[in-house]
Amino acid sequence: MVDMTEDAQTISSKQFHDAAGVADWRVVSSGVQAVFRASSLRHAASLVEPASAAAEEHGILPDIDVRPEAVVVRVPLWATGGIAPAAPLFAAAVSQAAGRLGLRADPTAVQSLSIYVAQHSEADVRPFFLAVLGYDPVGETDAVDPLRIAPDLAFNPLTGDRPKRGRTHLDVFVPASDAQGRVDAALAAGGRLVDDSQAPAYWSIASPDNHGVDIASWLDTDG
Template identity: 40%
Template sequence: MGRMDVPPDAISPQQFHDSEGVDDWRVLYWGAHAFFRTSSYAEASRFVAAITAIDEVVRHEPDIDLRHEGVAVKLISRDVRDLSTRDVDVARIISTVARDHGLVADASVLQVVQTAVASPPSAEVTPFWTAVLGYVRPNDTHLVDPLRRGSSVFLQPEGRVGPQRGRMHVDVCVPHDQVHARIEAALAAGGRIADDSAAPEWWTLADAENHGVDVTTWWGRESTRLEEERPVR
């Protein structure tokens, strides 16, 4: 039996980042992400062709996005619905191929954006959002693009919305080593920190009209899954 046939052991974001050979990768919402810069579609295509020719990569079914600027890859173990030791193995393989092709990873462009909509338990709004977005429902609180392209939607229980928060806000998940640069850029652009009591898991920022944005990282999380109970925010 090959290693890819053996059920993998789930691991935490911290365990993933503590592994050797994954410096190109960052844990964000829904998995481990990397972006490899390329100079053309042709160069990007050759890289994708090379990694998809490797059995371990193909059988793991990573999400791959090819653009002129580069190739984005996301890894998650769907059989455990979280990160696993297999993601570490596949990340190492992909990074090795990238180096062989002379490609460099750029963590500064990595992010996952999510829209949070507050809703009381009595309001049955899920069918509306599912229909209007063309999304699917993987769990009780989240709606996602079935092809995993667009931002996810979090139907946040109303009782978990903190005081002086709007009924809708945006979550922006960025690499842990990029979060302070992102916050500083937002502050320089006219924003303010509305609440940093949950840092470094997330900081709540607001614009001049008091629209909220939670800038988040994987710090403090035991999983990339988002259906766990979380504090009022």
């Protein structure tokens, strides 16, 4: 059961998934997210009003991304530092509305993208990226697009690395049920497995030209 006591600030991914009516939803780095397939832009937009009403009822501030082929609804993690206790109630209400409107949930389309910027231990490149991208700082090491459209950034110092050598890699967050399939597809497309010691939380793989990518599902299963 989800802890709905007044002093509960956040809930875990497991608590979210254990709630009723949330089978359409997954947890990725951008938040609790669902994708509902639509037949047209008008069809996708039909979910905005009931989703807005559910958000107001449950005190949630969701992001709603309307496209001709789908509508994406997410509850961002940044505002509360985790999953809001009311998120399951909101998610269930949105799913019910989507069902009435003939919008089909597609959990396989859920994903989010993070860019990890490796920097020398004596460098601090976050101010540069905040300025050049117009991002907002989050905590001591991260940065986000104020409108939560573009990928978020995390800055990781590498002790002992060579100065003036910037490096980045991608973290692709996907539902736990789809992670192995995404890894298999990447390897079949010429990728190389670098490290699977943390699987199924995440796999580190490399492109044919050695670009680093982590395929991560741990947020969707975090207890």
